[in-house]
Amino acid sequence: MKPRLIFSGLAGAVLASGLYLAASHPPDSFQGEFARIIHVHVPAAWVAFLAFGVTMVAGLVWLATKNYTFDHIASASAELGVLFTSLALVTGMLWGDVVWGKAWDWGDARMASTALMFFVYIGYLALRRSIDDSEARAKRAAVLGSIAFLQVPLVYFSVTIWRTLHPTPSIRPDGPSMPTEQLKAMLANLAAYTLVYVVFVVWRGQQSSQETLLEERDNFDLGPAGTAIEPPTLGTTT
Secondary structure, three states, X not given: XXXXXXXXXXXXXXXXXXXXXXXXXXXXXXXXXXXXXXXXXXXXXXXXXXXXXXXXXXXXXXXXXXXXXHHHHHXXXXXXXXXXXXXXXXXXXXXXXHHOOOOOOOOOHHHHHHHHHHHHHHHHHHHHHHOOOHXXXXXXXXXXXXXXXXXXXXXXXXXXXXXXXXXXXXXXXXXXXXXXXXHHHHHHHHHHHHHHHHHHHHHHHHHHHHHHHHHHHHHOOOOOOOOOOOOOOOOOOO
16 A cells, blocks of 8 residues: 555544644633634644755755755645644634634734745745746745744744734643643644645645656757758668
8 A cells, every 4th residue: 555545544634633622622711612713723823934944855855965855855745834823824814713703803913924935935826927947947946944933833833923902822831731531632633734734735736746746848949840850861771
């Protein structure tokens, strides 16, 4: 059995377990049933941070080795990072609308910094689409991916640097601030979303590699039509 199928099955099983735990624990004393949204929101944000970190590391490795496998990993990971960031933003808005009474507040440091990170990585993907030369594309994307990652710690620590609307992290070095049942569901979903990310980044990286091969084939210069045909030489025998 292929490793990707094994990881896909494992990710599906863990994801199902996480969803079950998220749906079955008692309602939160303050947030009620809406606390269950956090089991999607937080893992999605975590995977986005992980994905952008992988994009940075893979880009730096490409700069050092010029091995295009790492460029494909960087590209795939950035795409997934944008996907999971959008999921974190949407679920956060749904949660905020019912718990805070407002879906969005630009005055909140976490919301504003996450939105900025989202648009910067949209720009990263746009940069990759705008450059035809594979080496130039990989080099510029690696530089931008490394600089863009500086936003990730800023987004994470924004809730402690600036005390705005967003709550502080629920899982801290001094211990979690949530009931045991909710913590189990949170950790299960963190593991599940991470496995889903691994499966998709491998699949998308392979697809990106194939797209690059097709692109190079299409851009291969065969010269003017007919240059490969040689005229016959008269007066010679074969």
